[in-house]
Amino acid sequence: MPWLSILMGVPVVGALAVAAVPKGSDKLAKQLTLGVSLVVLVLTLAMAAQFDRSGARYQFSEVHDWIPSFGVHYAVAVDGIALVLIALAVVLVPIVVLASWHDADRPEAKRSVKTYFALILVLEAMMIGVFAATDVFLFYVFFEAMLIPMYFMIGSYGGAQRSYAAVKFLLYSLFGGLLMLVAVIALYAIAAKGTFLQPELLGAIKDPTTQKWLFLGFFIAFAVKAPVWPFHTWLPDAAAQAPAGAAVLLVGVLDKVGTYGMLRFCLELFPDAAKFFTPLILTLSVIGIVYGAIVAIGQTDMKRLIAYTSISHFGFITMGVFAMSADAGAGATLYMVNHGFSTGALFLLAGFLINRRGSQYIADYGGVQKVAPVLAGTFLVAGLSSLSLPGLSTFVSEFLVLIGTFENYVVPAVIALSGMVLAAVYILWMYQRMMGGPVQESVKALPDLNLREKFVVAPLIALLVVFGFFPKPLLDVVNPAVHQTLTTVHAPQFTPAIPVTAEKKGAGQ
Amino acid sequence: MSTLTAAAIEAPKIEYGELAPMLLVFGAAIIGVLVEAFTPRYLRKSIQMPITILSMVGALALTIWQGAQGVRNAAAMGAVAVDGPSLFIWGAILLLAIVSVLLINDDDQFVAQAAAVPGSAEEDQAISEGGAHTEIYPLVLFAVGGMMLFPASNDLLIMFVALEVMSLPLYLLCGLARRRRLLSQEAAMKYFLLGAFSSAFFLYGTALLYGFAGSVDLSAIDKALATVGGQDTLLYMGAATLGVGLLFKIGAAPFQAWKPDVYQGSPTPITALMASGTLIAAFGALLRVFWVALGNLDTQWTPVLWGVAILTMIVGAVLAITQTDIKRMLAYSSIAHTGFLLTAVVATGKEAQNVNALSGILFYLVTYGFATVGAFAVVTMIRDAGGEAGHLSRWAGLGKRSPALAGIFALFLLAFAGIPLTSGFFGKYAVFAPAVAAGGVGLVIVGVVTSAMAAFFYVRVIVLMFFSDPAPEGPTIALPSMGTAAVVTLAAAATVVLGVFPQPVLDLAHSAAQSLFVR
Structure with missing residues (x-):
């Protein structure tokens, strides 16, 4: 059964159906979108259930010629890493749809509601495609094409500065993407294998200098996408101006394509160059961790604050990817998933607050916990997951990244620890200013979460807690794939100075 | 005396069958002129339109048939090359010309009485009488015939004749816009003067190369490169001036100055024809001159064309950013695309490499041609009181x-x-890949950087259309005629289909390029 093609096909067909809904029946369009996204979720779970953890690396593989003249295939397959990221995307989409129920139909916006929901479904198909592609060219096609629906979602449905933010987002990403295109073409030409299939291109580039240049071509595109400091400046604008739902998909899933690309393409295709650039990238990551956290503390706009915390978190992920140890790799992959849920919850709750109060400035809130306890409580849990409180899933991943990095690179790991402390500052201080203290006049009539909103937040909180205590299902899927990646890279594996006899590592193993 | 008897002169052998597509178009053009002379005014359009469309459809069918037969030949005593690239280019030009004629069919675009002074009483009278110039159709046919001959000429003199047959009708057509006539006439004048100037360069280059090689035949010039010594000055001067003439026609920097003015001033359907057909024809001719006649001189001209390509991409992308008129913006965008195409022109090497570069160029020309015709067709539909709403703020x-x-x-x-x-x-x-393979990574990096710059001004228009609030008295959207609607639909379909399943057209381009140019 062509699982992955079906997974992509269903949302595309759904998007066409939503776009074809007659004018005026917006509710039908929303219900249809929610239904389609739930179907995709169910299908993904059915597929994941059949994933054989001890089987071949790539499963559900489909390979068809697409453009034989260029050696391009329609080739999709998933390993553990891709599978959990696809799962992240398909879980977030129905939640975002439910959360965005009224986002597009503000009366002053005069936008087509069904277009917004059709764009979400198109984006979902592309998100699945980009993680499933095992052909470098196909990956590039999705990588670039998915900018367009997001561009329209920010530009048409965002805040006051939306068109500036949308253009900045598109041009930054396009610029990085075009540099990658040069590297993609050069990879094909130099490898001279007549194919773009990633597994066949492994080890095809031998010359170290060539590897370095091609690595940079890919890495800059991914660094812009992720975003890694200093390529991050588009993210706070885009995330702050995007409607909350689009911001979740942008930061939660789209940006993960960058870190996923580093793991899948930068590391595996150019292992020697990756090792050569590791010190530089670890430096950038550490700067990103500390810089993002410090700047987040100074933000007055809560969406920008969340965006900056993400820059800090992406520092952890890139650090984990390039630390080249099994723990760090697994931690980074897990981090991508958990960060999606944690930041998703924060953005959505911030969106609910903004919808109620009409302001995204922290100073406009105060004492919310007295008038809307459920809202404040879930906000606190989401915030605590962002600062990696033990017991929530983000802690597991951050811990694994730090341990894994410490095995190979002590100094960056030590500096990165400060990021955890700073995280406590920016989250708790924001919570204190917004939710604690005396009730501000303007929030006195603030309603608490309604049923729909509870349905949005509950699954995210549940996932954070469940994977916080029991990350084994995710790690079991991720670990073999990370191991195989590191084998391709020939990374020396860490052996403890004092042999351990008991269970090997910390949480979850 | 007796040595000069008629026996020494043989009638030239002409392969009429192979030249049939062109002959059909030229023949229809002449019939069109006769129709103008002998039929009453009210009947003319209903006769001209079918003649024009049918002749081009027929020519297209003949071209396809020849392509299927695998005709690869230098016809008419080696003067006209009917080879893979020629047939592909003919097919592309004919398709795009048919599409453009559907736009031209829209009367509203053309002046009622070209001889009437703009703003005069005669003009008002001509408009109220519903005058129209049906000469447009034969002129278009002549231009299309010229476009077909230009890239197929295997001989510099034929190429010059084709250049003139293609250009002269276009000079006229440029000046026939119904609205903003002074701008249109200015465009025609500029195009004519600069075009004449470039033709002179072309002819001068031909003469110098004749002086070098003793022949105007492209393959004879190629042979002379190996055998003739001590005439390098003539060769380099000739190649350079010939190059100037050709680069002018494709609109490469620093010879691009005519493009924005002409694109803006011309009636939009004619702009569409020029932006697609002329560009394709001129690239075909450029390739034939540089790859066939001067193919073994590539170490000399490659660096120059590198510079030209880089300059063209940068000039096109940078100046487009500052434009406020949609047609001028599309003109600068066309200049930038010319630069992208030039990256593959310099990507020469072994035979397989040349085939890849050529098929890449052919494919690019088709994709760009359809998108550009479609874009100009949309431009014709956005109107306000003074005709088309050209200023971007109106969008x-x-x-x-x-x-x-x-x-x-x-x-x-x-x-x-x-x-x-x-x-x-x-x-x-398709053009960047062979450029990288031929060692032009630097060129391609400039290409992608300028692509990113170009994306900025394309995206700016999207921002205007979708993210800005409508202007209070915005332009009206003309109800499209059947022809215009068909053009827009076809172009949009081609853009999507070639973006998802490009393989059939790539195969076609590849098989057309397989034999390269006949010599």
Whole structure:
């Protein structure tokens, strides 16, 4: 059964159906979108259930010629890493749809509601495609094409500065993407294998200098996408101006394509160059961790604050990817998933607050916990997951990244620890200013979460807690794939100075 | 005396069958002129239109038939090359010309009485009488015939004749816009003067090369490169001046100055014809001169064309950013695309490499041709009181007024910007890939950087259309005629289909390029 093609096909067909809904029946369009996204979720779970953890690396593989003249295939397959990221995307989409129920139909916006929901479904198909592609060219096609629906979602449905933010987002990403295109073409030409299939291109580039240049071509595109400091400046604008739902998909899933690309393409295709650039990238990551956290503390706009915390978190992920140890790799992959849920919850709750109060400035809130306890409580849990409180899933991943990095690179790991402390500052201080203290006049009539909103937040909180205590299902899927990646890279594996006899590592193993 | 008897002169052998597509177009053009002379005014359009369309459809059918037969020959005593690239280019030009004629059919675009002074009483009278110039059709046919001959000429003199046959009708057609006539006449004048200047360069180059090689035949010049010594000055001067003439026609920097003025001033359907057909024809001719006649001189001209390509891409992308008129912006965008195409012109090497570069160029020309005709067709539909609403500020909020039309225009813009899943992406890939393979990584990096710059001004139009509020007295959207609607639909379909399943056309381009140019 062509699982992955079906997974992509269903949302595309759904998007066409939503776009074809007659004018005026917006509710039908929303219900249809929610239904389609739930179907995709169910299908993904059915597929994941059949994933054989001890089987071949790539499963559900489909390979068809697409453009034989260029050696391009329609080739999709998933390993553990891709599978959990696809799962992240398909879980977030129905939640975002439910959360965005009224986002597009503000009366002053005069936008087509069904277009917004059709764009979400198109984006979902592309998100699945980009993680499933095992052909470098196909990956590039999705990588670039998915900018367009997001561009329209920010530009048409965002805040006051939306068109500036949308253009900045598109041009930054396009610029990085075009540099990658040069590297993609050069990879094909130099490898001279007549194919773009990633597994066949492994080890095809031998010359170290060539590897370095091609690595940079890919890495800059991914660094812009992720975003890694200093390529991050588009993210706070885009995330702050995007409607909350689009911001979740942008930061939660789209940006993960960058870190996923580093793991899948930068590391595996150019292992020697990756090792050569590791010190530089670890430096950038550490700067990103500390810089993002410090700047987040100074933000007055809560969406920008969340965006900056993400820059800090992406520092952890890139650090984990390039630390080249099994723990760090697994931690980074897990981090991508958990960060999606944690930041998703924060953005959505911030969106609910903004919808109620009409302001995204922290100073406009105060004492919310007295008038809307459920809202404040879930906000606190989401915030605590962002600062990696033990017991929530983000802690597991951050811990694994730090341990894994410490095995190979002590100094960056030590500096990165400060990021955890700073995280406590920016989250708790924001919570204190917004939710604690005396009730501000303007929030006195603030309603608490309604049923729909509870349905949005509950699954995210549940996932954070469940994977916080029991990350084994995710790690079991991720670990073999990370191991195989590191084998391709020939990374020396860490052996403890004092042999351990008991269970090997910390949480979850 | 007796040595000069008639026996020494043989009648030239002409392969009429192979030249039939061109002969059909030229023949129809002449019939069109006769129709103008002998039929009453009210009947002319209903006769001209079918003649024009049918002759081009017939020519297209003949071209396809020849392609299927695998004709590869230098016809008419080696003067006209009917080879793979020629047939492909003919097919592309004919298709795009048919599409453009559907736009030209829209009367509203053309002047009622070209001889009447703009703003005069005669003009008002001609308009009220419903005058129209049906000469446009034969002129277009002559231009299309010239476009077909230009890239197929295997001999510099024939090429010059073709250049003139192609250009002269276009000079006239440029001046026939119904509205803003002074601008149109100015465009025609500029195009004519600069075009004449470049023709002179071309002719001078031909003479110098004749002096060098003793022949105007492209393959004879190629042979002379190996055998003739001590005439390098003539050769280099000739190659350079010939190059100037050709680069002018494709609109490469620093010879691009005519493009924005002419594109803006001309009636939009004619702009569409020029932006697609002329560009294709001129690239065909450029390739034939540089690859066939001067192919073994490539170490000399490659660096020059490198410079020209870089300059063209930068000039096109940078100046486009400052434009406020949609047609001028598309003109600068066309200049930038010329630069992208030039990256593959210099990507010469072994035979397989040349085949890849040539098929990449051919594919790019088709994708760009369709997108550009479609874009200009949309431009004809956005109107306000003074004709087309050219100023970009008038396009604000079009996405709310007419989502479908704005969406299609956005599709063409995304194709120009080279976003995946549109035809423009594979076009760009098809020219950049051989350029990288031939060692032109630097050129391609300039190409992608300017692509990113170009994306900025394409995206700016999308921002205007979709993210800005509509202007209070915005332009009206003309109800499209059947022809215009068909053109827009076809171009949009081509843009999407070539962006998702480019393989059939790539195969076609590849098989056309397989034999390279006949010598």
